[in-house]
Amino acid sequence: MSGPDRSTWITFNGEIFNYVELRDELRRKGHSFxxxxxxxxxxxxxxEEGEACLLRLNGDFAFAIWDERRQRLFIARDRIGxxxxxxxxxxxxxxxxxxxxxxxEVPGIDAEPDPFAVDQIFTFWVCLPPRTxxxxxxxxPPGHFITLTPDRMEIRRYWQPxxxxxxxxREWSRPYEERLKEELRALFLDSVKLRLRSDVPYGAYLSGGxxxxxxxxxxxxxxxxxxxxxxxxxxxxxxxxxxxxxKMAAALQARYEAVPVxxxxxxxxxxxxxxxxxxxxxxxxxxxxxxxAGHVRECGVKVVLTGEGADEVFAGYDLFKEAKVRRFVDRQxxxxxRPRLLSRLYPYLPRMQQQSAPFLRAFFxxxxxxxxxxxxxxxxxxxxxxxxxxxxxQETRETLKGYDALADLRDRLxxxxxxxxxxxxxxYLEMTYLLxxxxxxSQGDRVAMAHGVESRYPFLDPRLIDFAAQIPPELKLRGLxxxxxxxxxxxxxxxxxxxDRPKQPYRAPEGECFVGPQQSDxxxxxxxxxxxxxxxxxxxxxxxxxxxKFALKGRLGQRDNMAxxxxxxxxLWHRAFIGNRDGRTAVPSPITAS
Amino acid sequence: MPDDFDSSIRDFIAENFLFxxxxxxxxxxxxxxxxxxxxxxxxxxxxxxxxxxYGITVADEEIIPDNLDSIGNIGNYLRLKRAPxxx
Numbered sequence: 001m002s003g004p005d006r007s008t009w010i011t012f013n014g015e016i017f018n019y020v021e022l023r024d025e026l027r028r029k030g031h032s033f034x035x036x037x038x039x040x041x042x043x044x045x046x047x048e049e050g051e052a053c054l055l056r057l058n059g060d061f062a063f064a065i066w067d068e069r070r071q072r073l074f075i076a077r078d079r080i081g082x083x084x085x086x087x088x089x090x091x092x093x094x095x096x097x098x099x100x101x102x103x104x105e106v107p108g109i110d111a112e113p114d115p116f117a118v119d120q121i122f123t124f125w126v127c128l129p130p131r132t133x134x135x136x137x138x139x140x141p142p143g144h145f146i147t148l149t150p151d152r153m154e155i156r157r158y159w160q161p162x163x164x165x166x167x168x169x170r171e172w173s174r175p176y177e178e179r180l181k182e183e184l185r186a187l188f189l190d191s192v193k194l195r196l197r198s199d200v201p202y203g204a205y206l207s208g209g210x211x212x213x214x215x216x217x218x219x220x221x222x223x224x225x226x227x228x229x230x231x232x233x234x235x236x237x238x239x240x241x242x243x244x245x246x247k248m249a250a251a252l253q254a255r256y257e258a259v260p261v262x263x264x265x266x267x268x269x270x271x272x273x274x275x276x277x278x279x280x281x282x283x284x285x286x287x288x289x290x291x292x293a294g295h296v297r298e299c300g301v302k303v304v305l306t307g308e309g310a311d312e313v314f315a316g317y318d319l320f321k322e323a324k325v326r327r328f329v330d331r332q333x334x335x336x337x338r339p340r341l342l343s344r345l346y347p348y349l350p351r352m353q354q355q356s357a358p359f360l361r362a363f364f365x366x367x368x369x370x371x372x373x374x375x376x377x378x379x380x381x382x383x384x385x386x387x388x389x390x391x392x393x394q395e396t397r398e399t400l401k402g403y404d405a406l407a408d409l410r411d412r413l414x415x416x417x418x419x420x421x422x423x424x425x426x427x428y429l430e431m432t433y434l435l436x437x438x439x440x441x442s443q444g445d446r447v448a449m450a451h452g453v454e455s456r457y458p459f460l461d462p463r464l465i466d467f468a469a470q471i472p473p474e475l476k477l478r479g480l481x482x483x484x485x486x487x488x489x490x491x492x493x494x495x496x497x498x499x500d501r502p503k504q505p506y507r508a509p510e511g512e513c514f515v516g517p518q519q520s521d522x523x524x525x526x527x528x529x530x531x532x533x534x535x536x537x538x539x540x541x542x543x544x545x546x547x548x549k550f551a552l553k554g555r556l557g558q559r560d561n562m563a564x565x566x567x568x569x570x571x572l573w574h575r576a577f578i579g580n581r582d583g584r585t586a587v588p589s590p591i592t593a594s
Numbered sequence: 595m596p597d598d599f600d601s602s603i604r605d606f607i608a609e610n611f612l613f614x615x616x617x618x619x620x621x622x623x624x625x626x627x628x629x630x631x632x633x634x635x636x637x638x639x640x641x642x643x644x645x646x647x648y649g650i651t652v653a654d655e656e657i658i659p660d661n662l663d664s665i666g667n668i669g670n671y672l673r674l675k676r677a678p679x680x681x
Contacts, residue, residue: 351634358658359637362627387630390612542613549610557635 003043004032007068010046012039013098014061014083015454017194017461022056046074054145054158058194058462062098062140073148079159080309080460081142081436082445088137094148100137100278104577109136111578115399118537121280122566123386123405126437128412130155133279133573142436159462160414161431163424163469170472180471181489184464188490191461192218195305202303203228203296205455206248206256208241209504210483210494211307211316213248215458217493219305220252227254230296230304232261232288232508238348239507244498251495259295261288267513271522271572276450277442278577280570282385282562284508290447297451304448308439309459312431313468314483315423315476316503321345323377323426324477326364330371339364345480348504351557374413375406377426382406388563391546393539409433423473431465510561514568515550526571535574538567599669606643607665611636622666627659637662644668650675 002009016022019038022045027033031044038059045053046065051074060082064075075096077085087096088109097103104111112135117127130138140146143159170176196202196219204216206229220227229249233242242258249256266287273290274281296304311317322345329338339357342364346352355363364380373379392400417425440457448455458464468476471485478484482503491499514523525531527547529540546564550556600622608617611631626632632640640662641652650672661671 349634351638354638355634356654356657358660359634359662362659362663363634367628383628383630384633387633390614390630539614541615545609545613549613557633557639559630559633559636 001035001037001039001043003047004034008043008047009066009068010039010043010063012042012061012063013085014059014063014078015456016041016057016059016061017197017456018058020197051145051147051158060456060460064096071149074145075140075148076145076158077140077142079143079462080431080440080465082440082455082457082460084441084445085140086132086137087140087146089153094153100132100134101577103137104134112136113537113574113578115396115537116403116405118280118396118570119389119400119403120405120408121282122389123382124409124433124437125282125385126433127279128405128409128433129437134577142432161428161465161469163420163428165416165419166421166424167419169421172472172474177475177485180475181485183467184471184485185489187461187464187467188214188458189218189222191458191464192305193222194461195456195458196222198303200302201300202305203230203299203301204254205229205292205304205306206231206245206254207307207506208244208248208498209307209506210487210498210501211310211459213307213494213498214310214486214490215305215307216248216252216254218458218490220254221493227252228257228299228301229254230257230259230292230299230301232292233258234288234509235260235262236509239509241504244501247495248498251498257295257299259288259292261291261508263509263513264518265291266509267518267523268520270513270568271520271526271576273447273450274569274572275576277446278573279442280566280573281438281442282388282566282569284510284513284565285506286442286447288508289443290450293448293451293453296453302452303454303456305456305458307457307459308444308455309435309457309465310483310486311503312427312435313459313465314486315427315473316483317430318345318482318503318505319377319381319430320423320426320477321480321482322364322380323422324480326376326380327371327422329361329364347502374410374417374425375429377422378429384559385562387559388566391538391542391563391567393537396537421473423477424469511550511564512555514564515547516554522572523568526568526575531571531575532567534579535571537570537574543567599672600665602647603665603668603672606640606647607631610639610643620665622669623664625659625663626665627663640668644672648672648676 016038019041023033023041026044026048033040042063045056054076059078061078062083062085064073066073084098085096086100086103088103090108095103095106103109114133114135117131117133120127127133129141132139144155144157147154192215204219204227206212206216216227216229231245234240246256266284269287269290273287277286325341325345332338336357339360342360343352343355367379367383444455475485487499527543529544532538532540532543546560550564604617612620644650645652660667662668
């Protein structure tokens with residue numbers, strides 16, 4: 001689409017939720033509109049405010065504007081990174097796209113794997129942008145924009161989660177907390193309202209947990225028609241949450257549609273899912289969500305509201321509680337009682353309950369740079385994930401010699417990071433890396449968009465994020481009660497059983513989906529010693545032994561699960577994008593900066 | 595008394611946690627936790643192996659890194675555990 005005098009042109013993926021308000025404001029300033037679309041609003045706002053327009057947009061977006069007068073290309077991505085954007089700089093031009101597979105069609109952009117990116121995934125679950133698993137393709141990080149002129153390319157950050165300095169925290173008082181609760185409530189309800197603006201049928205995902213229930217309840221209050229809710233269910237009671245989903249749907253008087261997903265189906269769909277998410281993963285959680293989006297689309301629904309983001313914005317994850325307890329334990333190293341608290345954090349992990357206090361302390365010890373490490377909150381997770389690097393082959397070890405993914409991450413932290421409260425530091429790491437790189441991508445946009453379904457995230461409204469960043473940490477994590485202020489401010493929306501329910505992370509069956517009689521030919525081939533040797537990443541003998549262990553024992557522990565899923569997904573990714581590049585023909589035209 | 599504790603423990607760890615052929619790459623005093631070889635499930639697998647293989651019962655208070663977090667520690671623990679009790 002072009003601007004009124006054809007001096008600006010835009011290509012846009014996403015949604016601007018406050019476009020109605022922005023359009024009214026621009027009209028008052030003399031702008032006239034040819035369409036009713038949000039795309040046109042971005043163009044006019046850009047003409048009015050230039051780069052500063054980004055902070056006025058409340059939406060999930062990736063767009064590029066060609067500014068003819070300034071001979072400049074302006075490419076931007078939303079604050080949190082709901083919508084993806086990838087680019088490649090080549091001598092013959094600058095290429096960008098919403099998917100990496102589009103860029104791989106360009107002659108000269110070869111599908112070469114980047115072993116450092118794989119090493120980052122095998123440490124953090126995500127690549128650290130701009131790195132992607134493909135050499136030669138970069139990802140524009142969330143909250144950043146590119147300006148490209150014939151002379152230069154510049155990438156700048158326009159937004160980041162901004163927390164107050166720990167020592168400047170405001171003192172608690174009852175009236176202050178009440179004011180915060182009121183404001184939170186108003187912002188959340190308005191966020192849901194904006195995200196219900198849709199000219200296509202919509203529904204809501206219902207996991208059975210607090211966050212999606214709050215979104216569903218708020219949506220139900222705001223519309224007259226019956227809300228359609230969609231949920232994943234599992235055969236195995238360890239993962240299944242259907243009884244709470246049913247209870248919540250009944251409380252909302254909403255229509256409940258369950259999509260059962262079997263281990264067999266996860267095994268069968270996994271290769272397709274890897275094709276959609278375009279990178280290795282360490283968990284299977286994307287597959288049930290891929291299946292769910294497929295069902296939603298078959299029902300004619302194109303937009304879903306969902307609860308992601310609340311755990312990052314309001315401190316819901318176990319990791320936040322874990323870091324708090326670990327600091328408490330570390331203050332009294334001799335105490336034999338304090339480490340017991342660590343097992344209480346994971347009531348849903350039976351093997352954690354059987355550990356002795358000294359082992360609990362060892363599992364959760366910070367390692368790395370100790371208590372002063374900026375990555376303190378995440379070290380047990382990063383360290384246990386890195387255990388799967390034992391499966392690297394000799395060549396991979398040689399290539400990665402001297403590379404320290406943890407040091408790489410430490411180097412990227414903003415200068416003010418160490419001044420923040422420990423909870424804010426942990427929230428920053430989750431919000432900046434795992435949220436966009438995995439939750440909103442592999443488990444979000446990529447698997448939903450594979451079926452043409454758009455996910456909307458009311459907890460990721462920028463007003464709500466900025467507001468929540470200023471809330472004192474002890475009101476988010478009160479004692480060990482996660483998302484305290486969120487629960488308190490919205491408790492009348494939910495049945496008590498759901499409103500008070502402790503966090504239950506979304507989990508799906510893992511390694512057992514890929515072994516035994518249901519193993520598909522595709523998976524068998526990807527894990528065979530010959531294919532592993534051809535891929536060049538892993539030790540074929542080690543992978544064989546791991547597969548045999550699964551075949552013998554069925555369900556195994558976290559490290560073995562992550563290893564099998566990580567190895568298999570890397571193999572499938574390699575086959576889909578690197579070892580199988582023949583026969584792709586479409587070639588997009590380059591955008592040249594000259 | 596000579597025993598083959600260390601080598602059979604090494605075999606078990608290599609086959610179930612290291613998986614690779616270079617089983618001698620684990621030093622006797624290397625922390626199995628720090629090196630990413632065992633997680634919370636791994637500890638329980640290791641205890642089940644010791645109980646089954648050596649006919650012992652690992653008491654709750656004995657499940658500590660000092661007894662189980664390296665091949666050397668496990669060997670020492672087994673030697674003490676199996677030593678005849680003197681009156």
